[in-house]
Amino acid sequence: MPNGVVTPYASSKVSIPVLNYHSVTIDPGNVVVISPAKLEAQMKYLSDHGYTPISLTTFINLIEKKSVHAAPDKPVLLTFDDGYVDNVEEAMPILAKYNFPATLFMSPGMVEDAGYLNWEQVKQLQQAGWDIQPHGMTHPHLPKLSAEQQAYEITEARKLIEEKLGTQADVFCYPYGEYNQTTLKVLKDYGFRYAFTIDQGYTTNQQYPYSLKRLFINGEESLKAFINKLPKTN
Numbered sequence: 761m762p763n764g765v766v767t768p769y770a771s772s773k774v775s776i777p778v779l780n781y782h783s784v785t786i787d788p789g790n791v792v793v794i795s796p797a798k799l800e801a802q803m804k805y806l807s808d809h810g811y812t813p814i815s816l817t818t819f820i821n822l823i824e825k826k827s828v829h830a831a832p833d834k835p836v837l838l839t840f841d842d843g844y845v846d847n848v849e850e851a852m853p854i855l856a857k858y859n860f861p862a863t864l865f866m867s868p869g870m871v872e873d874a875g876y877l878n879w880e881q882v883k884q885l886q887q888a889g890w891d892i893q894p895h896g897m898t899h900p901h902l903p904k905l906s907a908e909q910q911a912y913e914i915t916e917a918r919k920l921i922e923e924k925l926g927t928q929a930d931v932f933c934y935p936y937g938e939y940n941q942t943t944l945k946v947l948k949d950y951g952f953r954y955a956f957t958i959d960q961g962y963t964t965n966q967q968y969p970y971s972l973k974r975l976f977i978n979g980e981e982s983l984k985a986f987i988n989k990l991p992k993t994n
């Protein structure tokens with residue numbers, strides 16, 4: 761069991777929807793892209809119906825049952841994968857309007873690439889209340905790599921984020937949702953606390969800390985389909 765994980769199999773179940781977004785722009789037909797207007801409608805729905813997007817720290821405290829006195833109503837974790845430049849241009853202002861935090865899983869080896877955030881923009885997101893966490897250096901298919909290569913992809917991404925942002929970056933997100941036993945060993949050896957997959961479902965404190973589920977947000981789906989994914993009560 762990794763350090764810091766206190767009650768992964770506690771009898772009392774904590775269940776939190778972790779929404780998985782990627783790019784926020786206009787790209788009809790692409791299910792991994794959501795338009796700014798649709799994201800806005802979803803955030804308005806969350807706001808109007810008493811859902812509370814939470815920081816990654818609050819999420820972990822809830823999963824570990826550390827802040828029961830301050831448990832928010834209908835908590836939701838908003839996550840954005842890959843680090844697209846539209847996250848700062850489109851998503852950040854929409855979330856700021858509702859004072860919603862989010863978590864970004866980025867690949868630091870791609871910050872110079874066209875269409876991706878640069879470090880200045882990543883810092884802007886951090887200042888706007890986004891938690892920044894690693895998604896591999898170059899967004900590789902981890903199971904295809906050697907143990908040494910996997911360790912580099914995982915730990916170098918963490919190191920760069922921690923150096924550039926002065927933050928703790930020990931919550932991983934598997935590129936393509938792919939991992940194997942070597943990946944799990946690297947995460948454990950380097951003291952990562954949690955890792956997110958793309959397995960579908962609410963995240964609970966009864967899941968293995970390195971195989972937390974999320975809910976993929978299909979950018980082509982209706983608001984009604986989005987609403988149907990959400991829990992109706994706490």
Ligand SMILES: [Zn+2]
Nearest residue numbers: 841842935936
């Ligand atoms: Zn990704």
